[in-house]
Amino acid sequence: MRLIHLSDVHTWRIERRPWRLLGKTAFATVELLAGRAGRFRLDRLEPLVARIAAREPDHILVTGDLTTTAAVAEFEHARRALAPLLNDRGRVTVIPGNHDRYTWSAVRRRRFEAYFGEFSGTGPYPWTRVLAPGTVLVGLDPTRAGATARGRLPEVQLERLRKLVESLSGKNLRVIVACHYPLAAPPLWAKHLHSKRLLHADDVARALEPLGAHLYCCGHVHAPWAFAPSFPPRQLCLNPGAAVFRDPNGHRHAGFLEVELDHNDVRAVEHLCLDGSWSEVTLANVSSFFGPSPAK
Ligand SMILES: [Fe+2]
Numbered sequence: 001m002r003l004i005h006l007s008d009v010h011t012w013r014i015e016r017r018p019w020r021l022l023g024k025t026a027f028a029t030v031e032l033l034a035g036r037a038g039r040f041r042l043d044r045l046e047p048l049v050a051r052i053a054a055r056e057p058d059h060i061l062v063t064g065d066l067t068t069t070a071a072v073a074e075f076e077h078a079r080r081a082l083a084p085l086l087n088d089r090g091r092v093t094v095i096p097g098n099h100d101r102y103t104w105s106a107v108r109r110r111r112f113e114a115y116f117g118e119f120s121g122t123g124p125y126p127w128t129r130v131l132a133p134g135t136v137l138v139g140l141d142p143t144r145a146g147a148t149a150r151g152r153l154p155e156v157q158l159e160r161l162r163k164l165v166e167s168l169s170g171k172n173l174r175v176i177v178a179c180h181y182p183l184a185a186p187p188l189w190a191k192h193l194h195s196k197r198l199l200h201a202d203d204v205a206r207a208l209e210p211l212g213a214h215l216y217c218c219g220h221v222h223a224p225w226a227f228a229p230s231f232p233p234r235q236l237c238l239n240p241g242a243a244v245f246r247d248p249n250g251h252r253h254a255g256f257l258e259v260e261l262d263h264n265d266v267r268a269v270e271h272l273c274l275d276g277s278w279s280e281v282t283l284a285n286v287s288s289f290f291g292p293s294p295a296k
Pocket residue numbers: 008010065097099220221222
């Protein structure tokens with residue numbers, strides 16, 4: 001199956017009613033939006049969406065931060081821009097990022113759920129969705145409203161995750177965990193993640209360990225990668241970076257990941273856009289990734 005993974009679209013607009021953002025300092029918000037305006041090229045969304053649609057994916061996964069301040073106008077923009085990809089809700093999964101819970105009011109009004117909830121699994125997190133026979137996606141939500149960018153998976157969700165993992169383990173399934181926050185980052189980005197990390201990431205990693213081989217699809221750090229952390233073993237962590245990011249230093253690219261699952265083999269290809277032209281880079285190509293643990 002062909003999975004398209006994108007993240008951190010970050011629609012934005014200049015906030016004319018800063019009092020809406022009670023609980024955030026006005027300065028931080030103005031600074032945030034000013035930075036977003038320069039770095040997130042929303043005019044590049046249309047060609048990005050067209051390229052994704054042309055790949056004819058079996059499933060599309062969006063790992064959060066569709067917006068910047070969780071404003072209605074930002075959610076509307078994101079929904080409108082992604083519309084060509086949202087025709088079949090059975091083939092799209094969207095989970096929230098911390099920016100989609102930016103204000104208490106957005107959380108209280110369940111704004112993410114109003115605009116993208118139909119592309120989630122049913123019931124409380126963590127939920128599961130069957131993407132194809134033998135392929136299961138697990139959705140997690142450690143986002144929190146408030147001044148911090150650090151996430152925390154509530155204890156009740158962690159406990160449910162442990163039970164869920166127990167029920168999925170040893171069944172020869174291809175398991176894909178979707179969570180906005182990475183558990184760890186490659187060395188180049190570890191410092192970057194630290195200030196906005198997932199608290200108690202080690203507990204989540206321990207909860208996932210019994211799964212054995214699994215994909216962990218995240219976003220949050222605006223840099224594409226495919227890397228295998230030291231723990232849990234047999235995890236391949238995939239991050240597409242931010243979909244329309246323009247890095248002033250030119251180190252990080254905008255785009256998305258195309259993940260091919262062929263029986264037990266996994267191949268992750270980055271589609272990156274440089275000055276309007278696209279290229280493809282293979283980030284991971286692992287045969288026999290899924291399946292039972294290799295004999296020791
Ligand atoms: Fe983000």
